[in-house]
Amino acid sequence: MKNLSFKDLTLSDEVQRAIVDMGFEEATPIQSQSIPYILEGNDLIGQAQTGTGKTCAFGIPAVEKIDPQIDSIQVLVLSPTRELAIQSCEELRNVLKYKDGIRILPVYGGQPIDRQIMALKKRPQIIIGTPGRVMDHMRRRTIKLESLKMIVLDEADEMLNMGFREDIDTILEKVPEDRQTILFSATMPKEILELTKKYQKNPVHIKIAHKELTVPSIEQYYLEVKESAKLEVLSRLIDTNDIKLSLVFCNTKKRVDELTASLQSRGFSAEALHGDMRQEHRDKVMNLFRKGNFDILIATDVAARGIDVDDVEAVFNYDLPNDDEYYVHRIGRTGRAGRTGKAFTFIYGREMYKLRDIQRYTKSTIIPMKPPSLNEVEEKKMSNILKALKENLKDESVSKFASHIERFIDTINNESEEHDDNFVSSLDIAGALLKMYGEQSGNLPSVVNEIDNAVEPGSSKDMVRLFINIGSDSKIQPKHIIESLVASTGLPGKLVGAIDIFDRYSFVEVPKEFAPEVLKSMKNYTIKGKRINIEKSNARKKSGRGSSFNRSTPFNRRSPKKSKA
Template sequence: MENILFKDLNLSNDVQKALSAMGFEEATPIQTKAIPPIFEGKDIIGMAQTGTGKTCAFGIPAVEMLDPNVSGVQVLILSPTRELAIQISEELKNVCKFKRGVKILPIYGGQSIERQIQALKGKPQIIIGTPGRVMDHMRRHTLKLANLKMIILDEADEMLNMGFREDIDTILAQVPEERQTLLFSATMASEIMDLTKLYQKEPMLIKTVHKELTIPSIEQYYLEVRDSSKPELLCRMIDAKNIKLGLVFCNTKKRVDDLTIALQTRGYSAEALHGDMKQSERDRVMNKFRKGMIEILVATDVAARGIDVNNIEAVFNYDIPNDEEYYVHRIGRTGRAGKTGVSYSFIFGRDIYKLKDIQRYTKSEILPMKPPTITDVEEVKLEASIGKVLSLLESPERYTKYHSTIEKILAESADATTLDVAGALFSMAFEELDNRNYEYSDLDDDHTRYQKGGMTRLFMNIGTMDHIQPKHIVQSIAAKTSLAGKLIGEIDIHKNFTFVEIPSEFADEVMDSMRNYTHRGRKVQIEKAAKRQGPKNKPNRRR
């Protein structure tokens, strides 16, 4: 089944305009399969991982199916964590950017309930909440669901893993029977099937089928980098690899435009290619790219279809695609006509799981790579300059006219040798060649930067008596937060408690996301450690 374009869906002009502003052109596989039956009023079970576009898969129909003449809550979305609730709220607000009268409210623990009660008096039509806080408002009668038309369980398997089954049962037992129930889960565990049997009516199972994918023999690498440092890393990669013709893929039109401007301001010959451009403009850009008149083409997947250029030296996945097929199509643009090709993927946090899926389905190996250093870039530039000088020496008529100038410099500087003069002139020429305005200081190795400082020590009331191991802690934190496992510092496991060091900027996220963390049925409390404490009696230590 081919993915559909949003413009081909029967969406309001306001929502179409909002999706265009968000940079979305084509629906993802889960959106392509889920949106039409949701519009038809069917209950669905959507099997989808985080990052596949499932928020818009249920969010777009939810927004479009609202009745503006009915006040109060019409859509209730249950989310396992407050972070996800906020994320869903923000994405739906973007979908409603040009749609007047739609009120969206996230409700979750850790925020003032009085403030939420006041906000609920404004009669929002869409509520996104964690089960505990939703139940709290239901008990207080501050959340009234008499006019509810649709309820959505997002990441249902995660909610069950976190012990929310009873809360879900309590909530679903008190909402109107005449409603549409949508359930999204990464797995189809037995408890998920129990929920569907109890609370859904003839649900339609929707899942994206992964094709067996093979990829050409292209060298594939990935680099871990924060989003804010991606432009600098891309510049450094282009220079260190001396890329003369490169193709960069972004997931949205806005990202394409923003990156193209960033490259142009740094002195690169870069052009954008996406669906908002007229066909004549796209043809103009492609002709320039084919002729090598521009170095870097920045494109979306849809716009890049049909690109057939033989000399593309490298493909950069500036954003990891949500679909494995897109990845294969992207990197297949390099290594054509019998030439070797290479691809570089920029990842951070949960992107590593997408990358693992891609490796599994393509049966390929994507190797880790460290960002090139400034020294690496300078050496490449120096080698290029040497090549130019050697080429120039083969044409004496181009430089002999400057001999008298060299003699004048030597006469005026008694201590200087011809080697000194050559070095000084070469330095001047080299600096002029380096006319691109980089700011490499923002691009550090994240792991090194964190180990130098800025770490927060967390206390956990669990230890060796609970059979906890460092790998359990690392896997749990990496799975529930955006913190990559390799950035976790020292873990000291004692008999009754554990200390774990993490980058300070992730401390609040880790404590919030791990609030309901359990190990072997025991709820684990996590809080900041005031100081280094605890006995030094043979801790199970991991660095």
């Protein structure tokens, strides 16, 4: 099915304006197929991987269904983690930009509940929250769902992995029967099918299937880089790899314009290409790029569909693409006509999981790499200067400049003799001229731009085992431990390792770099009404009756089995 333009969807003028501001050119496959059915009022099962645009797939029709005249909760979105709840809330706020009278609120553990109760008094119509905190508010009657029109289970398989099945059942059994139920999940295990059968009415099943994708033989790399460091890393990669012609891909038109302006201000020869430009202008830009009149073309996926240039040396995924197919189309624009090509992808945080999906479905290896250091950039630029200098030495007219240097050295040394200063040699003069040329030509950075936020690949591999003085005697389950970690530290639930629960204590594994924050944030933290103590554990698994919950084995972790550890 061809992806739809947002203009082809029956959306209000306010939402259309917001989508334009967000810079989206066309709906992703999951959005193209889901939005019309949800707008019609159907229950829906959406099966698609993370990062395919699911939030807007349910968020846009949810916003359109809100009646701003009714000051009660009309849409409830359940998310597995605080991080995802906040992220989804921010995206829906962008969709709501021109919709007056509609309020949205995220609710999650780890934030003072009194603050949330105050915010709920402002009568939001959309709630996005984690199951545990939503249930807490329902018990307190601070969240009332009598007017609910739609409930969304986002990343349902992940919620089940984290042990939220009981909570989901409790919430779904207490919402109005005539509500619309939307479920999104990357996979469809038995428990998800049980949920859909129990709580949905004749749902439409949308499945975005992964095609068998093959990637041409291109050197592929990824760099873990925070948003604030992306521009600096991109600049260094272009400089150190001595790239003459490159393509940079962004996910929105706004990003394309901003990045183009930033690169131009740094002295790079860069131009933009996106759907807001007139066709005449786009054709002109493409012709100039083919002729090599500028070095860097920054584009969106839609605008780049017609790009067919043989000499592109590298492709940069400044933003990770929304779809696996887009990744293949992007990097396939280098390494053509028998030439070698390189592809560099910037990721951070949860995007690592999406990158792993891309590797799996494209059956390719994407190699981690560190951002180039400032010394590497300087070495490369100096190497280029010396290379040009070597060529100039072949020019016969150079000899006439040598006499100027000789006279200048004599003058300087005569002045130095009078003032008892050090004498200079022709080597000193050459060094000074080289430095002056490098700085004036921009080939040597005059300002050091540090990359404080870049992350070295593989930094989150080692795990640390922590001891918690609470166990099954206090009715502790793995979900309570995961919820507490996520709520207190922002640690993504997917990164939590093995959990072992015994009668009076538990063990949990967390990535090494998160351990100090976990120990600090969870000091005197309360789980199930009991103040806990948490510390590093050097002990092996102790003998005794307990439950084992292994985060590394999918769908083996819904209800921990009792075992002899």
